[in-house]
Amino acid sequence: MNKLHFLTAGLPLASEGNGYKTGLDIVKQMDLDGIEIEFVHGVRMNEASQKAVIDFTSDIKYKVTCHGPYYINLNSLEPEKIDASVLRILETSRMGKKVGAYSITFHAAFYMKQQPDNVYNTICKSIEKICSILDEENNNIWIRPETTGKGTQWGTLEEIVKLSKEFKNVLPCVDFAHIHARNNGIYNTYDEFSKMFEYMGNELGSEIFNDFHAHLAGIEYGLKGEKNHLILNESDMNYKDLLKVFKAFDVKGVLVCESPNIETDTKLLKDYYLSL
Numbered sequence: 001m002n003k004l005h006f007l008t009a010g011l012p013l014a015s016e017g018n019g020y021k022t023g024l025d026i027v028k029q030m031d032l033d034g035i036e037i038e039f040v041h042g043v044r045m046n047e048a049s050q051k052a053v054i055d056f057t058s059d060i061k062y063k064v065t066c067h068g069p070y071y072i073n074l075n076s077l078e079p080e081k082i083d084a085s086v087l088r089i090l091e092t093s094r095m096g097k098k099v100g101a102y103s104i105t106f107h108a109a110f111y112m113k114q115q116p117d118n119v120y121n122t123i124c125k126s127i128e129k130i131c132s133i134l135d136e137e138n139n140n141i142w143i144r145p146e147t148t149g150k151g152t153q154w155g156t157l158e159e160i161v162k163l164s165k166e167f168k169n170v171l172p173c174v175d176f177a178h179i180h181a182r183n184n185g186i187y188n189t190y191d192e193f194s195k196m197f198e199y200m201g202n203e204l205g206s207e208i209f210n211d212f213h214a215h216l217a218g219i220e221y222g223l224k225g226e227k228n229h230l231i232l233n234e235s236d237m238n239y240k241d242l243l244k245v246f247k248a249f250d251v252k253g254v255l256v257c258e259s260p261n262i263e264t265d266t267k268l269l270k271d272y273y274l275s276l
């Protein structure tokens with residue numbers, strides 16, 4: 001990618017349920033760079049919506065990513081639920097490719113009170129299956145497990161970095177709000193953000209900063225981690241220093257804003273970034 005793109009998480013609020021065509025026109029009018037399609041309740045999209053997204057992504061100026069369903073647990077105790085989770089990730093990837101998406105993300109699993117190393121090995125098997133099926137289908141969309149916001153959810157930055165080393169189409173989707181919430185308020189200063197980027201660069205190579213996928217929002221959290229998303233300026237999320245670090249590392253790719261006011265904070269982030 002040639003720059004950092006600012007994406008809304010889902011359609012802008014101003015589209016008021018009027019669908020993709022309207023929502024994507026608002027994204028363009030606001031000079032934003034794209035959206036993350038939220039398949040959080042299932043991978044369903046009608047033909048008209050697909051066409052609207054395909055038209056949108058046919059202009060390389062605009063980027064689309066997809067968020068897989070919430071009902072994914074690659075560490076379920078029930079094998080059929082693991083199979084269903086694999087299928088949901090495949091469906092997200094297939095629809096993503098169809099509409100011209102760049103990357104997909106999802107919350108991979110819960111620990112289910114098991115040892116993290118065992119959970120990692122279990123997840124690895126499913127990711128291997130997903131990658132080999134997509135490879136056979138010539139689908140090379142990025143598969144990006146997201147860093148998660150709660151201690152019960154698999155997905156620390158270290159775990160996802162480790163997984164990324166094993167598969168060529170796998171890289172992290174770094175949700176900075178989740179990392180901040182999961183670690184009870186740390187990872188919120190210029191130095192702490194810089195260390196994360198240094199770590200990723202050292203482990204995965206600095207070329208990952210040319211193809212980055214990140215999430216950001218204000219966040220409310222407690223001892224168990226993430227509670228809910230907040231508007232950036234009503235939270236303690238230090239987005240200004242984070243964007244300075246994006247700039248310092250010359251990060252290109254997509255930054256998806258998941259604040260409840262969707263497009264307003266996406267615009268805030270883009271404007272602040274461009275002012276640096």
Ligand SMILES: [Zn+2]
Nearest residue numbers: 067106107146
């Ligand atoms: Zn997510």
